[in-house]
Amino acid sequence: MRLSRRVAALAVAFGTMFATVACSSTEEPGAGSKKVEVFTWWADGGEKAGLDGLVGVFKTDCADYEFVNGAVAGGAGSNAKQVLASRLQQNEPPDTFQAHAGAELSDYINDDQLEDLSAQYTEWGLGNAFPKGLIENLTVDGKIYSVPANIHRANVLWSNKTVLAKAGITKDADTLDGFFADLDKLKASGVATPLALGKDWTQQMLFEALLISKLGPEKFNGLWNGGTDWKGADITAAINDYKKLLTYTNKDRDTFDWTDAEKLLMDGKAAYQLMGDWEAADLDAKGFKDYGWSVFPGNGNVFQWLADSFVLPKNVKNAEGTKCWLKTVGSATGQAAFNQKKGSIPARTDVGTDGFPAYQQAAMGDWKTATQVPSCPHGSACAQGWQGAVGSAQGKFSADGDVAALQTALAAAAAEFGSKK
Amino acid sequence: MRHRRRTWIPGLLLISPSLILLAVFVYGLIGWTVNLSLQDRHNARPAKGYVGLDNYTKLFTSDINDRFAHSLQNLVVFTLVFMVGTIVLGLVWALLLERRAKAEGFWRTVYLFPMAVSFVASGVVWRWLMNTGQGDDAGGINAIFHGLGLGFLESPWWTDPDWGMAAMAIPAIWQLSGYVMALFLAGFRGIPEELREAAVVDGATTFQLYRQVLFPQLTPTILSALIITGHMSMKMFDLIMSVSGAQWLTEVPAVYVWQTLLTRDYAKAAAISVFLLLIVAVVVVPYLIHVNRSEKRS
Numbered sequence: 001m002r003l004s005r006r007v008a009a010l011a012v013a014f015g016t017m018f019a020t021v022a023c024s025s026t027e028e029p030g031a032g033s034k035k036v037e038v039f040t041w042w043a044d045g046g047e048k049a050g051l052d053g054l055v056g057v058f059k060t061d062c063a064d065y066e067f068v069n070g071a072v073a074g075g076a077g078s079n080a081k082q083v084l085a086s087r088l089q090q091n092e093p094p095d096t097f098q099a100h101a102g103a104e105l106s107d108y109i110n111d112d113q114l115e116d117l118s119a120q121y122t123e124w125g126l127g128n129a130f131p132k133g134l135i136e137n138l139t140v141d142g143k144i145y146s147v148p149a150n151i152h153r154a155n156v157l158w159s160n161k162t163v164l165a166k167a168g169i170t171k172d173a174d175t176l177d178g179f180f181a182d183l184d185k186l187k188a189s190g191v192a193t194p195l196a197l198g199k200d201w202t203q204q205m206l207f208e209a210l211l212i213s214k215l216g217p218e219k220f221n222g223l224w225n226g227g228t229d230w231k232g233a234d235i236t237a238a239i240n241d242y243k244k245l246l247t248y249t250n251k252d253r254d255t256f257d258w259t260d261a262e263k264l265l266m267d268g269k270a271a272y273q274l275m276g277d278w279e280a281a282d283l284d285a286k287g288f289k290d291y292g293w294s295v296f297p298g299n300g301n302v303f304q305w306l307a308d309s310f311v312l313p314k315n316v317k318n319a320e321g322t323k324c325w326l327k328t329v330g331s332a333t334g335q336a337a338f339n340q341k342k343g344s345i346p347a348r349t350d351v352g353t354d355g356f357p358a359y360q361q362a363a364m365g366d367w368k369t370a371t372q373v374p375s376c377p378h379g380s381a382c383a384q385g386w387q388g389a390v391g392s393a394q395g396k397f398s399a400d401g402d403v404a405a406l407q408t409a410l411a412a413a414a415a416e417f418g419s420k421k
Numbered sequence: 422m423r424h425r426r427r428t429w430i431p432g433l434l435l436i437s438p439s440l441i442l443l444a445v446f447v448y449g450l451i452g453w454t455v456n457l458s459l460q461d462r463h464n465a466r467p468a469k470g471y472v473g474l475d476n477y478t479k480l481f482t483s484d485i486n487d488r489f490a491h492s493l494q495n496l497v498v499f500t501l502v503f504m505v506g507t508i509v510l511g512l513v514w515a516l517l518l519e520r521r522a523k524a525e526g527f528w529r530t531v532y533l534f535p536m537a538v539s540f541v542a543s544g545v546v547w548r549w550l551m552n553t554g555q556g557d558d559a560g561g562i563n564a565i566f567h568g569l570g571l572g573f574l575e576s577p578w579w580t581d582p583d584w585g586m587a588a589m590a591i592p593a594i595w596q597l598s599g600y601v602m603a604l605f606l607a608g609f610r611g612i613p614e615e616l617r618e619a620a621v622v623d624g625a626t627t628f629q630l631y632r633q634v635l636f637p638q639l640t641p642t643i644l645s646a647l648i649i650t651g652h653m654s655m656k657m658f659d660l661i662m663s664v665s666g667a668q669w670l671t672e673v674p675a676v677y678v679w680q681t682l683l684t685r686d687y688a689k690a691a692a693i694s695v696f697l698l699l700i701v702a703v704v705v706v707p708y709l710i711h712v713n714r715s716e717k718r719s
Contacts, residue, residue: 078683085685089465107685111465200668252553254580254670269558385684389485392680395669396486399582409486416485 035068036321038310039094041080043073046281050342054149057334062324070094088113093313095322100379101148101309102137103224107383108311109145115312116143120323126330129348133372134305137380146309147330150344153277153363154375155209155304158262159292163191163271172294176213176241179297183248186271196261196270197249200391201377203398206274207242208375213298214238217371220302224374224381226419230411239403246398254398265291276306276378280359281343293359295366303370306378307347386417451698458691465685476692488669489677489693496673498586499593500654506594507650508643511601516631518602519609529606532599540596544663547592551578551664579665589671593660597653601646608642609635641715648708655701 042051048071055067072080084097093113099105108114121127121144127135130148138144157172164170167189173179186194197203212220215234222228229235250256250264262279264270266288273279274296283291295302310329312322328334335346340355349368353361374380376390393409396402458476460468480489514532518525535543552560555575559567566574578588612635620634658675665671667680674697681690 081683085465107464113465199666252577252580254668255553255665385686388680388684392488392669392672393486396491399580399670405486412485 033318034064034321035066036062036096036318036325037068037070037094038325039070039072039080039084039097041072041074041077041098043071046285046342050150050338050344053337053341054329054334057331057337058325058328061328061331061334062321065318065321065324067325070097088313091315093316095316095318096310096312096325098308099146099311101146101307102374102380103382103386104379104384105145105309105311106140107385108313109140113313114145115314115319116145117147117312117326118142118144120147120326124327124330129330129332129350131349131367131370131372133303133370134307134347137305137372137374146311147326148307148309148347149329149335150308150339150342151347151367152306152344152378153303153366154205154306154378155212155296155299155302156275156277156279157209157294157296158265158273158275158279158283159294160265160268160271161290161292163194163268164292167191167271169271172292173297174294174300176210176298180244183272187248191269191271193248193250193264193269194271195245195248196264196273197246197253198256198258198261199254200395200398201387202256202258202261202275203253203394204377204390205276205375206245207238207394208304208377209274209296209299210242210245211235211238212302212304212373213296214241217302217373220373223414224376224418226414230414231407235407235410236403239406243401243403246401254395277359277363278343280357284357301366301370302373303366304373304375306375306380383417386413389413389417454691455695457688458695460688462688463686465687468688472688476688477696480689480692480696488672489674491669492672492674492677495586495671496655496657498584499590499657499673500651502587502590503593503597503654504647504650506590507597507601508646510594510598511646512605514598514602515605515609518606529603532602534599535596536600538596540593540660541663543592543596544660547595548664551588551591553577553580579671582670585670589661589664590654592664593654593657597650601650604642604646604649605639608639612638644708644711648705651704652701655697655704 038051040047040051042048051069051071055069058065058067072083074080080098084094087093088108088111099108105114126147130138134148134151135144138146138148159172163186167182167186169182169185173182183194197206208220211223214237215223215228219228219234223230250261250270253261258275258279259282261270261273262275262282265273266283266286277293280291280293310326312319312326316322329338330348332346332348332351335348336351336355339346339351339360343357343360345356345360345364345367351364353364356364376382377387379387382390390410390413393406393413396409397406457468459471459473461470461472461475462468484490518528522528550561552563554560555563555577556567556572559575563575566572576588577585579585581588616634616638617630620630625633656675657673658679661667661671661673661676662679667676672680674693678690678693678697681693
């Protein structure tokens with residue numbers, strides 16, 4: 001007993017020591033009531049340009065406040081998330097931070113670190129500006145905690161037009177069977193691995209696109225909110241189809257990131273790749289013009305979305321300034337300025353398509369009429385623990401192709417991390 | 422009394438800074454981690470209470486896909502291949518140099534040099550060398566095999582589900598063999614010349630000289646080499662992260678800790694860390710006791 005108390009005392013001593021260290025090092029940016037520290041991992045490329053566009057609007061709309069850039073570069077956000085986690089732990093939150101909209105926020109909501117923004121949604125009229133499906137996906141127990149700055153689409157099938165033409169494919173398939181038939185045609189025309197694929201999380205994206213085709217949007221939504229059973233026979237059938245789909249993909253997929261798979265498409269070694277619509281901006285940047293796109297065969301008008309959003313953490317130094325930032329993020333001018341540069345589309349449906357590239361204009365049209373479903377690897381459908389478990393399970397399946405094991409693992413992950421209904 | 426006090430006080434004062442630093446930053450933090458591993462802190466909120474050894478037993482009973490057991494299995498393959506590989510290569514190189522090879526100093530540097538490179542840097546290069554493309558897509562070593570018409574030697578390297586971790590050990594062997602060679606060389610040089618001369622006078626062949634006289638003298642060296650490579654291997658993280666990144670195929674406990682930490686499961690990450698510390702301690706502590714005893718004896 002004495003010993004454990006001593007251990008506890010020691011632990012407390014360390015805790016306070018680190019708290020002091022953290023305070024002294026992070027006091028600077030948020031100090032002063034006029035400054036708004038915006039914490040992101042947008043440090044370069046199109047993301048930085050988008051942020052700059054947003055800041056431009058903020059400077060005119062919120063002239064009373066001063067923008068402070070709290071970007072942490074590197075690791076596709078994993079570095080930033082570590083820094084953020086420790087700052088939140090020490091109760092030294094930035095005035096606002098970037099987070100994937102949807103279920104990934106539940107980590108912060110459950111930790112009681114975010115303020116409810118429902119009142120602001122009404123005040124700013126966001127409830128009508130965003131599509132109903134998005135509002136439903138964002139709402140947690142009747143409350144909304146974030147303002148999405150943009151929308152990306154995950155279920156897009158990219159193609160190399162020349163390779164398709166060579167195999168005699170002139171029309172995009174709109175059913176799974178049609179897709180398999182096209183893949184067979186491509187194989188026959190000499191493309192050994194017509195579907196380019198990368199490692200674990202990209203595999204999960206492909207699997208989810210296939211699930212949408214097999215289950216339809218309602219049952220697919222149910223997978224993430226507890227309404228659909230992961231152990232069902234329809235899931236087994238989907239995994240078997242997915243296994244068949246893997247036979248058309250490159251064997252070294254586990255060594256590939258999505259950009260490596262993209263290169264297979266550009267080099268004509270593959271005809272198709274399923275990837276989010278950030279691929280359009282990337283292909284444009286790389287000067288590859290010969291690409292086509294369609295929604296994944298069988299997905300119909302389902303729009304699998306993911307979004308970056310901003311939040312109002314509890315105990316911030318400048319809550320009013322943060323609200324002004326969030327208002328800018330949610331405004332039509334703010335969303336236009338941000339998304340034209342970043343290569344995504346506005347979450348609002350009332351932003352004009354002028355000034356957007358071809359792909360984005362088409363996606364903005366789809367967004368208004370589509371059925372919205374979330375994505376797990378991108379945080380709109382599941383929190384980080386769930387994402388990790390699912391990615392690992394897909395990595396294993398890619399190596400051993402064990403259908404029963406994948407289904408058990410996915411069901412176990414849903415039971416461990418999903419909502420307890 | 423006064424005299425005795427005078428002798429120990431300055432000594433204590435002198436080592437007290439390092440003692441305090443060690444107490445706080447090594448043993449204090451170990452204690453903190455152990456304490457954390459016994460609580461139910463699976464998110465950023467403060468823990469609700471202590472759960473005993475639950476976090477440890479769950480690693481073995483209810484981890485999805487037996488992920489932890491799989492990471493341990495990977496670690497065993499990696500460690501065995503790495504240790505055997507470095508010892509064998511190190512010994513062979515040491516034997517060659519020990520036979521008074523020409524330009525010994527040059528070769529010693531050549532073999533020892535890879536150790537100066539960080540695992541991250543060599544990992545990036547080996548990631549390319551162990552490119553898994555085969556046939557016409559081959560890159561790195563596979564491309565060399567392909568070009569030489571030795572296509573049957575092309576390998577999936579670290580992506581092989583069963584033996585991938587053996588391939589992952591190759592860069593580590595490449596880096597550490599030189600160091601083991603240096604250990605053995607020092608061991609050979611530490612054996613008195615008289616022993617060799619006596620053996621030669623007794624008419625021993627070269628083989629007999631090594632087998633009966635020199636190798637038995639090297640036991641402590643081999644033990645050191647095993648301990649040093651063994652504990653390095655068990656903590657392996659940077660090499661794997663730069664060759665394959667964090668993923669199922671090549672996951673070892675250290676990588677798993679990182680992945681768990683990223684998903685904010687602090688208690689589970691702490692439990693894996695403590696487990697890793699324990700298995701390293703099982704190897705290192707008996708060795709330290711052994712060294713301590715033999716030093717006292719001599």
